[in-house]
Amino acid sequence: MKILFLRAALLAMLTLFVPAFTQAASKVVTSAKEFIAQAEKELAAHSVLAGRAEWINRTYITEDTDALAAEFGACGTELSVRLAKGAAKFDGVKGLSFDVRRKLDFLKQGIVLPAPQKPGAAEELNVIATRLQSQYGKGKGTLDGKPINGSDIEEAMGTVRDPDKLKEMWTSWHDNVGAPMRDDYTRLVAIANEGAKDVGYAEVGAMWRSGYDMSADEFAREMDRLWLQVKPLYDQLHCYVRAKLHEHYGAKVQPATGPIRADLLGNMWAQEWGNIYELVAPKGIGDVGYDLTALLVAKGYDPIKMVKAGEGFYTSLGLPALPATFWERSQFTKPRDREVVCHASAWDIDNKDDLRIKMCIKVNGDDFVVIHHELGHNYYQRAYNQQPFLYLNGAHDGFHEAIGDFIALSITPEYLVQIGLLDASKVPGADKDLGLLLRQAMDKVAFLPFGLLMDKWRWNVFSGATKPDGYQKDWTALRLRYQGIVPPAERPSTAFDPGAKYHIPGNTPYARYFLARILQFQFFKAAADQAGWKGPLHRGSFYGNKAVGDRLNKMLAMGSSKPWPDALEAFTGGRKMDGSAMIAYFQPLMKWLEEQNQGRQCGW
Numbered sequence: 001m002k003i004l005f006l007r008a009a010l011l012a013m014l015t016l017f018v019p020a021f022t023q024a025a026s027k028v029v030t031s032a033k034e035f036i037a038q039a040e041k042e043l044a045a046h047s048v049l050a051g052r053a054e055w056i057n058r059t060y061i062t063e064d065t066d067a068l069a070a071e072f073g074a075c076g077t078e079l080s081v082r083l084a085k086g087a088a089k090f091d092g093v094k095g096l097s098f099d100v101r102r103k104l105d106f107l108k109q110g111i112v113l114p115a116p117q118k119p120g121a122a123e124e125l126n127v128i129a130t131r132l133q134s135q136y137g138k139g140k141g142t143l144d145g146k147p148i149n150g151s152d153i154e155e156a157m158g159t160v161r162d163p164d165k166l167k168e169m170w171t172s173w174h175d176n177v178g179a180p181m182r183d184d185y186t187r188l189v190a191i192a193n194e195g196a197k198d199v200g201y202a203e204v205g206a207m208w209r210s211g212y213d214m215s216a217d218e219f220a221r222e223m224d225r226l227w228l229q230v231k232p233l234y235d236q237l238h239c240y241v242r243a244k245l246h247e248h249y250g251a252k253v254q255p256a257t258g259p260i261r262a263d264l265l266g267n268m269w270a271q272e273w274g275n276i277y278e279l280v281a282p283k284g285i286g287d288v289g290y291d292l293t294a295l296l297v298a299k300g301y302d303p304i305k306m307v308k309a310g311e312g313f314y315t316s317l318g319l320p321a322l323p324a325t326f327w328e329r330s331q332f333t334k335p336r337d338r339e340v341v342c343h344a345s346a347w348d349i350d351n352k353d354d355l356r357i358k359m360c361i362k363v364n365g366d367d368f369v370v371i372h373h374e375l376g377h378n379y380y381q382r383a384y385n386q387q388p389f390l391y392l393n394g395a396h397d398g399f400h401e402a403i404g405d406f407i408a409l410s411i412t413p414e415y416l417v418q419i420g421l422l423d424a425s426k427v428p429g430a431d432k433d434l435g436l437l438l439r440q441a442m443d444k445v446a447f448l449p450f451g452l453l454m455d456k457w458r459w460n461v462f463s464g465a466t467k468p469d470g471y472q473k474d475w476t477a478l479r480l481r482y483q484g485i486v487p488p489a490e491r492p493s494t495a496f497d498p499g500a501k502y503h504i505p506g507n508t509p510y511a512r513y514f515l516a517r518i519l520q521f522q523f524f525k526a527a528a529d530q531a532g533w534k535g536p537l538h539r540g541s542f543y544g545n546k547a548v549g550d551r552l553n554k555m556l557a558m559g560s561s562k563p564w565p566d567a568l569e570a571f572t573g574g575r576k577m578d579g580s581a582m583i584a585y586f587q588p589l590m591k592w593l594e595e596q597n598q599g600r601q602c603g604w
């Protein structure tokens, strides 16, 4: 009943606020203001109901909760589509305030794939998008000729070391999952581009790039600039890892020069390489001197105590304790008697103070890090809870993930001493950290070119620079150019390898993940500098530093109300994203890699 009521109310209010261009300009300005006020009211009401339905669904999966969550999801899509179209009607209207213009833009950018107004288009787009997603979800590859599902094959790519089996899994996954999506994806691009035109953008890629307080072209250049800052580090890592794979597998599998075979890197997309750390770690540097999991167990930590420790990091910076409801309503551990989604996430149900995390915490080092990360989302949400609805967001879409990751970077030995987990006498010298840094770089640095090229490919597809018959060729070319990798076997032109990565059929923009990787180190360096940290950056600590907490909170509290450079400046003092902090963080590793790579022919 509530759902029907909400929809009817929504329709009524939207027809009320469609502006007539014959009205006097001041009337249009007023009506834009009213349109925004009404939109924020409706969005807020919807988000609370939808949030509750979704929460119940994720923590108690049944036919019924699936159906309810889907219903609210559809309702939300309908709402955003209508609001985007309503907002587009104010394009070109002069005299709007900064906030009204900004919020209208947010409404227009609120849908990742806009459907055109013409009859049937929204339905067709929806059918295709859903089909692509479920095709991905049901996708299977093979191992030893037997079918293997998505999550199992992903795991197996990280553990199997037989190059023939890796090749079989890689090829079968890309053939089975990607290739059948090609025609659907082609059609989806055409429809969504028409939809983007309807809301005032040249094409979908330009629309995606317009959400960064600069022109779409400037943003593309900005991504390239950041990449060039960090590329030397990637090049050294690539060179070193290739040499180790060559040693391990021999020249037939991995030649000493040229690109790396994509299936050897421990990950289906070669996007993070941490799974093959043991293949490349030289003896003697891998020992960090302590084991976080063992420390947690020895000190009698349980899941709640782990979350309390995470909260303790934030309160040490002077941020407020989490509300009592957080402890009552969160899902900390896996329930014994029902299906739930264990994938960690952070929630803010009422957009004010009803914060929660949903996890299936195990007492281990990984989950200890994840908790610090998830609480970063909660503290961000809470810091901006005084903002109007359309500003309840990160400064741009890279900020939210970067906050949690930046706090997670702070789980250094020094911090573990401060919270009583590690004995001060057990703190290893910073020279012991090469193993740790290499392990981190295998994930964080290795990811960068992949994080960049995902949307580079899509931008070209949406703009038409890459035509459907070039989908595969251009994908493989970008993978070679940026990542320096090649498929384990020749790819036919009928293949569609991009479809075998979730975010392509799932239509999730990807630049944000690249930006988050860059920003987290920038935040970390800013915090360490402000705390007067003098040691090596990767050991930096600002636990307990209220001045850092103050500045951080200024940035968080802005939400998305100001252009992101303002937010960045509030915390770091600078107005540009900057990859040099990441370079500084990994400096000891860079030096070591350069030594290791002496005499090798790097590059591809």
Ligand SMILES: [Zn+2]
Pocket: 373, 374, 377, 400, 401, 404
């Ligand atoms: Zn996150």
